């Protein structure tokens with residue numbers, strides 16, 4: 001398992017357990033020890049091999065970085081202290097003052113603010129594009145454009161973007177295609193296999209999967225990831241060794257967790273689609289989802305995220321959430337516990353009801369992050385709350 005070349009040929013469930021870990025010698029621990037140290041004894045007479053947690057090169061960071069790179073089939077990965085830290089460092093390594101970034105309009109609220117407030121204050125121009133507008137990307141390209149930034153599947157609408165035409169466009173124009181695939185995890189989507197150049201994850205979500213660690217990751221070529229690592233070092237976006245150790249532990253079960261979440265979410269979506277109290281169910285695994293064909297082509301599973309629109313609007317949604325017994329009202333997603341949230345009180349709170357409706361998030365819209373509980377118990381919980 002110590003050879004990177006060998007790990008490339010193994011299947012994802014095996015990689016999730018073993019990739020990135022040191023050779024298994026007699027007496028070596030099966031679980032990676034936690035090196036909760038900020039200082040490591042240095043070789044005399046050279047600066048080579050200097051270890052320091054902020055450099056992202058201490059043992060717990062190295063193991064988890066190698067494991068993530070193997071799972072996303074990337075040359076290299078760097079782990080950061082949050083998903084936002086990952087996005088910030090990934091873009092700082094790509095863009096300079098005077099450059100132009102094309103970004104999907106349908107992205108995580110924090111990312112949108114990072115682009116439109118922080119990057120613009122550094123002299124980087126950003127244009128938000130409706131990713132479903134025909135030729136929308138091409139029309140807004142300029143000679144200063146350096147990269148295209150998208151999220152797929154989209155938070156919270158669960159739309160899926162087709163990477164094939166987008167990567168064709170970016171390669172033809174010499175742009176970098178950056179994909180935040182937090183919603184999918186590498187079990188369901190590996191964007192690099194579909195022409196993306198850079199992958200970003202909030203490891204806080206599916207990758208760790210237990211609602212107890214913050215982290216992020218950037219993946220791509222070794223030379224690009226090294227540039228991202230330099231940004232991480234300078235802007236101090238590094239994770240603590242304990243967060244890396246926890247993340248490694250979470251990743252061991254990534255494959256079984258995500259597959260169960262996929263199954264549960266599909267069953268719930270199918271059940272909800274038959275209920276008159278629910279006006280719409282947004283789940284890429286349903287045949288009437290607008291991006292179902294793209295999802296079938298591009299993804300290995302449809303994900304653990306789905307969205308419901310209740311026929312009774314906002315008041316019905318509040319009533320529904322109050323009556324749930326298993327599924328809890330909490331932000332964040334991707335973990336073992338099922339959670340529900342209303343975007344009008346979280347990511348979309350700064351918009352008016354009309355603006356939200358125009359973005360596909362009308363009042364009565366609920367985002368469901370499906371966990372590992374028994375699907376029938378979750379359905380019974382939803383049925384009870386609908387009455």
Ligand SMILES: *Cc1c(COP(=O)(O)O)cnc(C)c1O
Pocket residue numbers: 082083084085108110111151155180182183202203204205214215216
């Ligand atoms: C949560 C999230 C982020 C931000 O990650 P943090 O770990 O909270 O910093 C970025 N993108 C998506 C799609 C997310 O869901």
